[in-house]
Amino acid sequence: MSRLGRIANRLRRASNESFWVEQTDQIEGDPMQAAAFPDGNKVKVTTGLVNRLTDDELAYVIGHEIAHLEGGHAARLERTHDAGLSIAKASVRAVDRALERSGVGMGGRIVGALTSAVITGAAAGLGSLKQSRDLEREADDRGQEISSSAGYDPEAAASAIAKIDGGLNDPGLIQKLTSTHPSSCERYLNLSGKSH
Numbered sequence: 001m002s003r004l005g006r007i008a009n010r011l012r013r014a015s016n017e018s019f020w021v022e023q024t025d026q027i028e029g030d031p032m033q034a035a036a037f038p039d040g041n042k043v044k045v046t047t048g049l050v051n052r053l054t055d056d057e058l059a060y061v062i063g064h065e066i067a068h069l070e071g072g073h074a075a076r077l078e079r080t081h082d083a084g085l086s087i088a089k090a091s092v093r094a095v096d097r098a099l100e101r102s103g104v105g106m107g108g109r110i111v112g113a114l115t116s117a118v119i120t121g122a123a124a125g126l127g128s129l130k131q132s133r134d135l136e137r138e139a140d141d142r143g144q145e146i147s148s149s150a151g152y153d154p155e156a157a158a159s160a161i162a163k164i165d166g167g168l169n170d171p172g173l174i175q176k177l178t179s180t181h182p183s184s185c186e187r188y189l190n191l192s193g194k195s196h
């Protein structure tokens with residue numbers, strides 16, 4: 001059996017979820033990535049990650065993805081996102097009606113509606129950004145629990161994240177800081193603080 005298959009088997013006994021682990025070249029163009037796919041209950045891990053991480057680190061990363069599946073995180077995030085979008089739409093309509101009543105000309109109306117849509121849209125986006133960070137933390141905690149109850153070293157969580165997110169020289173860092181995942185520093189502190 002492959003190394004990945006052996007780790008998956010140990011983790012399977014420590015989790016409530018029946019899941020499949022698949023190795024792949026890249027996930028959305030990223031050769032150093034792991035992700036959970038609720039469709040088919042799959043965890044995908046790239047070959048680059050399998051080659052660079054120790055067994056303990058790999059167990060934590062897969063545990064983190066299993067936690068996303070266990071918690072139904074993808075569906076929860078989608079619901080928040082949809083709610084955010086309908087709030088944005090409702091507010092554009094409200095502004096539109098108010099401006100119509102007050103007799104502002106066409107140009108003013110469009111600018112007013114657009115500004116409001118942009119602001120509300122950004123607020124809705126921030127709402128799901130915050131929720132996705134909360135879910136990441138939840139997956140970090142539960143992932144660590146799953147991997148350590150399968151007998152892997154819980155301290156490997158911090159080094160796994162450091163390897164995945166890379167150092168400060170990583171050109172993608174700015175992008176990572178503004179993306180939905182919490183920054184590596186934040187997660188690193190969160191996890192290393194817990195394990196000491």
Ligand SMILES: [Zn+2]
Pocket residue numbers: 064068136139
């Ligand atoms: Zn995650």
